[in-house]
Amino acid sequence: MSQNLPIPTPIDKCYPWHTKVWQQLMKQHENQHLPHAILLSSQLHAGIEQLAGCLAARLICSEAREDSACGKCRNCKLFASGSHPDVFILEPEEDSKVIKIDQIREFVHKITLTASMASCKVALVRPAEAMNRAAANALLKTLEEPAGEAYIILSSTEPARLLATIRSRCQQYAVEPAASAAVEAWFTQSGQQAEQVHPAMLAARGLPLLAAEYLQGDLLDVRRNVGIGYLKIARGQADLMTVANSWVSLKQPLVWLWLSQWMADIARTSLTGEACKDPVSEAVRKARPNFPLETSLQLQSMAMQGWRSQEGPLRQDLLFEQWLLQWAQI
Ligand SMILES: [Zn+2]
Numbered sequence: 001m002s003q004n005l006p007i008p009t010p011i012d013k014c015y016p017w018h019t020k021v022w023q024q025l026m027k028q029h030e031n032q033h034l035p036h037a038i039l040l041s042s043q044l045h046a047g048i049e050q051l052a053g054c055l056a057a058r059l060i061c062s063e064a065r066e067d068s069a070c071g072k073c074r075n076c077k078l079f080a081s082g083s084h085p086d087v088f089i090l091e092p093e094e095d096s097k098v099i100k101i102d103q104i105r106e107f108v109h110k111i112t113l114t115a116s117m118a119s120c121k122v123a124l125v126r127p128a129e130a131m132n133r134a135a136a137n138a139l140l141k142t143l144e145e146p147a148g149e150a151y152i153i154l155s156s157t158e159p160a161r162l163l164a165t166i167r168s169r170c171q172q173y174a175v176e177p178a179a180s181a182a183v184e185a186w187f188t189q190s191g192q193q194a195e196q197v198h199p200a201m202l203a204a205r206g207l208p209l210l211a212a213e214y215l216q217g218d219l220l221d222v223r224r225n226v227g228i229g230y231l232k233i234a235r236g237q238a239d240l241m242t243v244a245n246s247w248v249s250l251k252q253p254l255v256w257l258w259l260s261q262w263m264a265d266i267a268r269t270s271l272t273g274e275a276c277k278d279p280v281s282e283a284v285r286k287a288r289p290n291f292p293l294e295t296s297l298q299l300q301s302m303a304m305q306g307w308r309s310q311e312g313p314l315r316q317d318l319l320f321e322q323w324l325l326q327w328a329q330i
């Protein structure tokens with residue numbers, strides 16, 4: 001989900017799970033083979049925008065040391081302040097969830113007309129899937145032949161949703177899912193207690209920055225309460241509309257993600273007979289031991305649609321109600 005992400009400062013480092021792709025990019029850059037249209041993709045909550053920002057910083061820096069921007073030169077300082085004239089950030093504006101054609105047109109106009117202060121111009125398109133069809137089409141020609149020395153860096157957690165014509169014009173780099181053990185080690189090296197890291201990683205299903213978010217606030221309690229809410233409906237102890245309304249005030253994409261994860265767990269258990277590691281899923285499994293596989297898959301799919309609906313005009317309270325109604329009917 002787009003939310004006008006901060007621009008990483010040039011001295012920010014990539015995350016450990018970015019290293020492989022980063023080294024590949026740096027090697028191509030060193031050999032002057034870095035493509036001008038770059039699509040970086042990863043699973044959710046893996047900090048792909050951070051990687052894109054680090055790359056932009058490295059390209060714009062005039063005194064870069066090996067694979068890192070210096071953080072001190074004029075280009076780095078302007079980049080960090082968000083006012084570098086050769087850096088273009090294309091992301092949904094505050095009141096919108098999509099990148100609009102007007103934004104792309106303005107960018108295409110500026111990139112061809114203005115002179116460079118740095119040795120190149122860099123555009124960050126984030127998240128790339130937020131471009132609507134018209135916006136994506138308007139970017140095609142520039143992706144193919146950017147004016148002068150320019151790099152267009154797209155980042156996406158859902159590259160399959162991009163137009164095929166966009167994907168085919170970019171060189172694609174996929175960040176592989178981070179190995180849980182490596183992420184847990186990274187957390188403990190950063191001073192987190194191992195006994196807290198493990199449950200956060202389990203609840204985050206290995207999504208590293210989601211686990212980091214869980215470790216910082218009360219989201220694990222919120223998650224548990226969402227689980228309790230729909231379990232109460234199954235037991236006839238709670239009112240469906242009250243529960244749906246209570247979810248609207250929470251971080252809605254996360255609620256949908258959790259519902260999807262729990263239903264995936266239930267489906268897996270139906271197939272394998274194994275107990276769920278997640279305590280909420282295990283409680284659901286015990287409360288409804290014969291939950292039909294088909295329904296759990298259907299509910300998982302509804303949850304994913306709800307997650308995507310954040311970009312549309314649909315009312316979230318009604319979508320939560322529909323989901324809970326389907327859940328309650330079994
Ligand atoms: Zn610099």
